[in-house]
Amino acid sequence: MNQALGSNAIVRRSLLVALGAAPLLLSGCAALGGVEPEGSGDLGVVVERASGKLAIVNTSRRELLAEVGGLGDLSHASVVFSRDGRHAYVFGRDGGLSKVDLLQRRLVARVMQAGNSIGGAISADGQLVAAQNYQPGGVKVFDARTLALVADLPAEYAPGKLSRVVGLVDLPGRRFAYSLFDADEIWVADLSDVRQPQIQKFKGIGKSPYDALVTPDGRHYIAGLFGEDGLALIDLWQPQPVVRRILGGYGRGQQPLPVYKMPHLRGWAVAGRHAYLPAIGRHEVLVVDTQSWQEVGRIPVAGQPVFVMARPDGRQVWVNFSVPDYDRVQVIDTPSQQVVATLTPGKAVLHMEFTPRGEAVWISSRDDNRVSVIDTQTLQTLARIELDAPSGIFFTSRAARLGF
Numbered sequence: 001m002n003q004a005l006g007s008n009a010i011v012r013r014s015l016l017v018a019l020g021a022a023p024l025l026l027s028g029c030a031a032l033g034g035v036e037p038e039g040s041g042d043l044g045v046v047v048e049r050a051s052g053k054l055a056i057v058n059t060s061r062r063e064l065l066a067e068v069g070g071l072g073d074l075s076h077a078s079v080v081f082s083r084d085g086r087h088a089y090v091f092g093r094d095g096g097l098s099k100v101d102l103l104q105r106r107l108v109a110r111v112m113q114a115g116n117s118i119g120g121a122i123s124a125d126g127q128l129v130a131a132q133n134y135q136p137g138g139v140k141v142f143d144a145r146t147l148a149l150v151a152d153l154p155a156e157y158a159p160g161k162l163s164r165v166v167g168l169v170d171l172p173g174r175r176f177a178y179s180l181f182d183a184d185e186i187w188v189a190d191l192s193d194v195r196q197p198q199i200q201k202f203k204g205i206g207k208s209p210y211d212a213l214v215t216p217d218g219r220h221y222i223a224g225l226f227g228e229d230g231l232a233l234i235d236l237w238q239p240q241p242v243v244r245r246i247l248g249g250y251g252r253g254q255q256p257l258p259v260y261k262m263p264h265l266r267g268w269a270v271a272g273r274h275a276y277l278p279a280i281g282r283h284e285v286l287v288v289d290t291q292s293w294q295e296v297g298r299i300p301v302a303g304q305p306v307f308v309m310a311r312p313d314g315r316q317v318w319v320n321f322s323v324p325d326y327d328r329v330q331v332i333d334t335p336s337q338q339v340v341a342t343l344t345p346g347k348a349v350l351h352m353e354f355t356p357r358g359e360a361v362w363i364s365s366r367d368d369n370r371v372s373v374i375d376t377q378t379l380q381t382l383a384r385i386e387l388d389a390p391s392g393i394f395f396t397s398r399a400a401r402l403g404f
Helices: 002-031 396-400
Strands: 043-048 053-058 063-068 078-081 087-091 096-101 106-112 116-122 128-135 138-143 149-154 156-158 165-171 175-180 185-190 198-203 209-214 220-225 231-235 243-246 269-271 274-278 284-289 294-300 305-310 316-321 329-333 338-343 349-354 360-365 370-375 381-386 390-395
Touching (some): 043 360, 053 096, 063 381, 078 390, 087 116, 096 116, 128 165, 185 231, 269 305, 274 305, 284 305, 294 338, 316 349, 360 390, 390 396
Parallel strands (some): 165 209, 349 390
Antiparallel strands (some): 043 053, 053 063, 078 087, 087 096, 096 106, 116 128, 128 138, 138 149, 165 175, 185 198, 209 220, 220 231, 231 243, 274 284, 284 294, 305 316, 316 329, 349 360, 360 370, 370 381
C-alpha cells in the first residue's frame, strides 16, 4: 500500500515538472521564431575571405543557412569548435578572435588580441582557447566562454627577442605544443593552472619550423622545417621526450626547386599505418611508415601538393595543388597507392573538408566564388553553393578530434 502511494507521488512530481517545463519549451520555440530546432553536429562553416564573413552551412542538406559578418581580415583564417559544436572560434589574420554561435547564427564575442595572428587551438576540456601570433610573437590563452584573457605566453627566446609562433596544436591534459619560427625551438605549455603555466622548451630542433601537426593519438608532434630538409619529431608519450630528426630528404632536396606555396602539415593524411604528405616543391606525395617514420614510397601527382587529406575511412587520399595547377584535385586509392581520378571543381582550389563519415567532400574554389560538394564514391557533383571568395572549410565534427 505504502509503495503504491510512493509510486503515485513520484508520478505526480514528474507530471508537475513536465507541466512546469512546458512554458519554457514553448517560449524556446517562440524565441527561435518557429524555426525547427536542430543539433550542431550537422553544421559547418566556410570562410569568405574577401568579405570577412563566415558562412554557416548544413552538411546533410548541402545548403547555406546564414552568413555572419564583422570578423575582420580573414585572408588567412582558421576555425576551431567548442566541445558541443555550438560555437566556432575564428582566428583572423588581423589578430582578431571571434566567437560565433552556429545555432543562433550570430557573432557573440570578439577581441583584438594581437597585430597578426595565423591560427589557434582549443583545449581538450573545451575551456581554453589559445591563439598563435606573429606580432607580437607568442601565445595568448582565453576563457572559451567569455574570451577573457587568462594567460599570456610571450615567445621570448633571448632577452628582448620575440619569435613568431606557428604550428600550435592542442594536446591531452590542457596542454598545447607550438613552434618558434625565429628561435628554432618547440615549446610545450601545460595550463593545468592558468595562473602558473609550465613550459617545456626543446631547443635546436632545426632551422625555421614553419608548421606542425600532432598525430591523431596525440603521441607525436611533428614540425616541418623551412630552413633545411627534414622534419623534427617529439614522442610526447616518453617520460623525458627528446627531439628526433626524421625524413632527411623531405624538402627541396639536392636540386632546389621554386616553391609556390608551402604545404600545410595540418593537412597530412594518416590512413592505416601510412602517412601521406606533400613533397615540398615537387610533384609528389610521400608515403611514410608511421611506426618507423621512414619513407616507403612516392606517388607522382599533377603539381606541387598543398593539402593531402584522407577520407575518414582511410580508403582515399585527396590532394590539391599550388599555382599553376590549383584548379585541379586528384584522388589517390590507398591500397594501390595510385592516382585514380583527376577533377577540376573550379579555379583556385584552396581547401577541402570531408563530411564526418566521408560520403562527400566539400571543395572551395576561391576564384569561381563557389563551394562544390562531391560524392566520394561516384565523384559526381552533388551540389554547388555560391559564396564570396571561399577558402577554409571546417565542420563541427572537428570538435571531437585532437589537433583540429
